[in-house]
Amino acid sequence: MKKGNRVAFSKLMRQYQNYVFTICFRVLKSQEEAEEAAQDTFIKVFKTIDSFKKESKFSTWLYSIAFRTAIDHSRKKKMNVYSMDQEESYLQIKDDKITPSQYTEQHDLKKVLGEVIQKLSPVDANIITLYYQGEKSVKEIAEILELTESNVKVKLYRLRETLKNKLTRYLREEIKDLL
Amino acid sequence: MKHSDEQMWWKYIDDECTEEERKMMKQLLEDDPSAKEAFMLRNALHQNLTKGELLEPSFNFTNKVMDALPPPEYIVKTTPIISPLGHKIFWVLISLLLLSVIVLLWRTEPGTTSAYSVYLKEINQFIIDSCSWIPVPVLQTLVMLFITSITLLGLDALMKRRFQKV
Structure with a gap:
């Protein structure tokens, strides 16, 4: 163009x-x-x-x-x-919004997942977005966010583990029929 | 579960394992029910993240941005009507035409030449002799062409100055 x-x-x-x-x-x-x-x-x-x-x-x-x-x-x-200093605190996603009542009200993992991602730090939230929605490779994400490839890899792994731990309840509900 | 095992599950899900690692993970899935659950939880998260949708800006976002774009730059590409060589030829012709005008004027008022020097008189006579074969209507046409050309050249220069800048 x-x-x-x-x-x-x-x-x-x-x-x-x-x-x-x-x-x-x-x-x-x-x-x-x-x-x-x-x-x-x-x-x-x-x-x-x-x-x-x-x-x-x-x-x-x-x-x-x-x-x-x-x-x-x-x-x-x-x-x-x-702020890069805040990265750690962002990773400690608060549980306050995922209460048992909400669990029954919004039994929609996609919706809860969206809310949890929104609570992540700008860099972390964008790593998830670019990897999953933007279909970008780790190398490209590193280029976009001005990070090293290894840094993106580690962050991606840690983020997904954090999300998995926070959403285990919802995830268990999803896979209960398959187990 | 070990830290390295957790990482291995993500490698397996992202399809980044070596053939050997893949075989090992498959075996683990078959043998260990807790490993199966660990994998399925992560895979469910992976699938949900993949299904996640992008956020959308407001309805009139595109129009808002298009309106905010800088105005289009109208660049009028100008090329001179006459080439540099043409310019040279043109000015030679103009000089000749100028001479023809002078000749025309002298021919209509022959008395005016008497005050000039002999040298100039000779030149004048030479020009008159060399141009005498040109009929007066032709000379008049040439004068008209001369004036038109001068006007066009002036306009060309003016337009170039007007449109060259954005």
């Missing part, structure tokens, strides 16, 4: 807007803020599309811009959602 081609850009935006919005939302945890960051991402891409060097996939380049833009937004708004 050449710079300035608005028709082609509109098509491209429709194709990727949910991905970009989700990445931003994982960082900013707010619909309004995430939309603002996603909008800024697309404007940046529109202005700098000529600088895309095809060394990586277009989606990898786009998602890395989205992630950086969302982080910049959170810093500007002093939202304090991104």
Whole structure:
């Protein structure tokens, strides 16, 4: 796509807007803020599309811009959602929202899973999103989030173990017929 | 369960095990019911994460972004009407035309030449002689062409300045 081609850009935006919005939302945890960051991402891409060097996939380049833009937004708004020091505390997902009453009310693992992911740190939530929804490899995720491959691998493993432990009750319910 | 075993289950689910590891895990699944449960819990999580959907921005998001994009840049590619060589030829012709104008003027008012030097008079005579074979209507047409060309050149320069900048 050449710079300035608005028709082609509109098509491209429709194709990727949910991905970009989700990445931003994982960082900013707010619909309004995430939309603002996603909008800024697309404007940046529109202005700098000529600088895309095809060394990586277009989606990898786009998602890395989205992630950086969302982080910049959170810093500007002093939202304090991104701090590597907080990674550990984010991993300690609170149980307060997954009460036994909710378990019976919302016996929907998908919904609970979405809520739990939203409680993760921006980096962790995006690792899960990019790996499962963005269908990105560990190498690509490392490039997008500016981490090392081994770091992403370890985080992915630890995150899934944490999620498994937090959601064992729900998961057991799902597999009870199969055991 | 050991830390390494947990990691191995994820390797198995992500299809990253070696052939040997895969065989070992399969054997473990067949022999050990607790291993089967450990695998199934992780696999259920894996399946649910895969089925997870992306979040969607508001309905008018696309329009909002399209409206916020910078205005299109109208770049009018201009190429000169006349090439550099054409310019040179043009100015030679213009000089000749200018001479023809002077000749035309002198021919209509022959008395005006008397005040000039002999040298200039000779040149004048030479020009008159060399151009005398050109009929007056042709000379008039050439003058008109000269004026039109000058106007077009001026317009060309003006348009170039107007549209070269974005």
